[in-house]
Amino acid sequence: MVDVYHSRSLDESFISNLEPELKACFEGCKTIAVKIHFGEPGNKMAFVPEDVKPVLDILTKIGLDFFLYDSSVAYESPRNSPETHKRAALEKGWGELGSVRTDDDFIKVKKDRLTYDVAKPLADADGVLVLTHVKGHSCSGFGGAIKNLGMGALSKETKSAIHSGGNPVYISGCVQCKACEAACPLGTLKVEEGPVFGTCYGCSNCVYVCPEKAIKPKLAGFDLLLAEGATAAHESFKKAYYISLVHNISKECDCESDPKQIIAPDCGVLTGKDPVAIDRAAHALIVEAAGEDPFLKHNKKTGLQHVEAAEKCGMGTANHELLEL
Numbered sequence: 001m002v003d004v005y006h007s008r009s010l011d012e013s014f015i016s017n018l019e020p021e022l023k024a025c026f027e028g029c030k031t032i033a034v035k036i037h038f039g040e041p042g043n044k045m046a047f048v049p050e051d052v053k054p055v056l057d058i059l060t061k062i063g064l065d066f067f068l069y070d071s072s073v074a075y076e077s078p079r080n081s082p083e084t085h086k087r088a089a090l091e092k093g094w095g096e097l098g099s100v101r102t103d104d105d106f107i108k109v110k111k112d113r114l115t116y117d118v119a120k121p122l123a124d125a126d127g128v129l130v131l132t133h134v135k136g137h138s139c140s141g142f143g144g145a146i147k148n149l150g151m152g153a154l155s156k157e158t159k160s161a162i163h164s165g166g167n168p169v170y171i172s173g174c175v176q177c178k179a180c181e182a183a184c185p186l187g188t189l190k191v192e193e194g195p196v197f198g199t200c201y202g203c204s205n206c207v208y209v210c211p212e213k214a215i216k217p218k219l220a221g222f223d224l225l226l227a228e229g230a231t232a233a234h235e236s237f238k239k240a241y242y243i244s245l246v247h248n249i250s251k252e253c254d255c256e257s258d259p260k261q262i263i264a265p266d267c268g269v270l271t272g273k274d275p276v277a278i279d280r281a282a283h284a285l286i287v288e289a290a291g292e293d294p295f296l297k298h299n300k301k302t303g304l305q306h307v308e309a310a311e312k313c314g315m316g317t318a319n320h321e322l323l324e325l
Contacts, residue, residue, distance in 0.1 A: 002317060004281045007325040008268040010054045017325050018055070018243075018271055022129070023062045025241045025273065029126035032059060032066040034098070036131045037152055038089040041078055042257035045248040047133050049093045055131065055243060056097050066129070067099040069121050073255065074156035074163075106155045109232035111313075113220045114165065116232040117155035127239035130275070134246045134282045136263060137253045138185050139163070139203040139222055141295040142303020144279040145242050146310045150230035162229055166202035166222030170194050173214040180206035180215060185300045205301060227309035234275060234315050242278045244270045246285060251298045263294040276316030279307045 005021075007014035026032060034056065039046025059066050072085050079085040085102040094100050106117035122128050130145055137143040151159050168180075174194040181191045183205040188198030195206065195215060204222040207215050219225065234240060246267040250259035267285040270278050283304060287293050295303045311318055 001319045001321055002272060002274040002277045003323055004270055004272040004274070004277050004320045005323050005325055006268060006270055006281065006285070010269060013325045014269065015054060015058065019058050019062065021271065022058055022241060026062075026064060026127045026239055029239065030065060031126050032064050033122045033125035033128045034066050034068045034131055035122060035128055035148060035153060036068050036070060037133060037148065037254045038068075038070050038079070038085070038092060038094055039254045040257045041088050041091075043254055043259050045135065045250040045259045045262070046254035047131075047245070049097050051245060052131055053097060055129075059129070067101050067121070068094055068097065069101045069103075069119065070152055071119050071154060072102060072104055072156050074160045077255075080156070104155065107236065109236060111228045111232050113225055113228055114158070114161055116229045117158045118233045118236045119153050119155075122153055122233065123236040125238070127241070128237040130240060130242045132242070132244040133248070133254055134244050134286070135249050135253060135259065136251045136295055136299050137303070138299060139166075139201050140226060140303055140306050141299045141301030142279075142283055142307075143253055144282050144307075145244055145275040146227060146230045146279050146306055146315070149233040149275070150226040150306070153233035154229050158229060162222065162225040163202040165217065165219030165225050166204040167200055167218045168195070168197055168204065168206050168215045169218055170197075171214055171216055173212045175212055177211060179209045179211060183209045183300055203301065208305070221305070221309075223306035224309045226306045227313050227315065230275070230310055231313040231315040240273065242272055242275050244278050244282050246270060246282050249286060249294070263298050264290040272320075274316040274320065276307060276311045276318055277320035280318045281320060281322055283307070
């Protein structure tokens with residue numbers, strides 16, 4: 001069992017507990033990479049520098065140099081090249097907190113299904129502080145610490161391979177029950193004589209729900225590939241600590257310029273060394289606060305699929321004790 005700390009805010013009690021945690025975790029380190037999502041331009045729910053400044057101030061106080069890092073995206077966006085990505089981050093004020101890096105430099109980590117390109121700046125750093133905004137996501141349902149690494153710590157080519165690897169392929173045997181059609185978060189899958197796949201991000205939902213096993217993923221389920229990618233990154237870090245802010249819980253990810261509506265109440269902040277435990281704790285707090293599973297309701301997926309897959313990959317454990325601050 002691992003400890004996960006929970007506070008309702010970044011108050012004095014939270015800061016006084018976090019400082020010795022970070023000091024102990026990163027003892028002997030000189031340079032720390034802070035893995036963060038700078039947010040798509042226009043997104044009003046993503047992190048702003050003020051959200052995380054109290055945490056970064058602790059790093060400075062205990063004598064650690066740090067830089068802020070995120071990798072480029074594969075779709076049309078100002079964040080799809082290192083140069084324009086960095087410019088967008090600086091325009092949002094991230095440079096006022098520390099050095100911003102968006103390098104496209106990667107190491108290859110071979111896992112069971114794919115060889116994943118993991119960000120070299122993260123692997124080279126003495127330690128990695130993973131700062132996560134918890135929210136929804138159209139493919140993973142729920143996006144926490146594992147999602148932060150399973151996409152944000154990887155190359156755009158690997159991100160594309162994860163999505164395409166989860167794309168559905170119709171085999172045969174459709175009985176036109178339309179379970180797949182109902183489970184499509186984009187509403188673009190239609191059942192005629194068999195499933196007809198429209199716009200698809202490769203979430204694999206239709207694969208999971210088909211009672212006849214008439215649909216298979218091109219390579220493997222999206223959630224397994226996402227979890228493998230996150231594990232490849234996590235295992236490449238020399239030391240790691242995780243902080244998840246569970247607020248502004250929007251339907252869509254910080255990758256979207258329009259993250260849609262807030263789907264659950266704010267639930268504070270979680271910290272610890274285990275990303276699987278942090279994500280399980282965040283999910284449970286959100287479901288309790290909302291009185292239902294908002295990710296299943298709005299994104300047609302609980303989001304626990306990739307968290308469970310990450311545990312099976314050896315990234316961490318769901319068995320945790322929640323310690324209130």
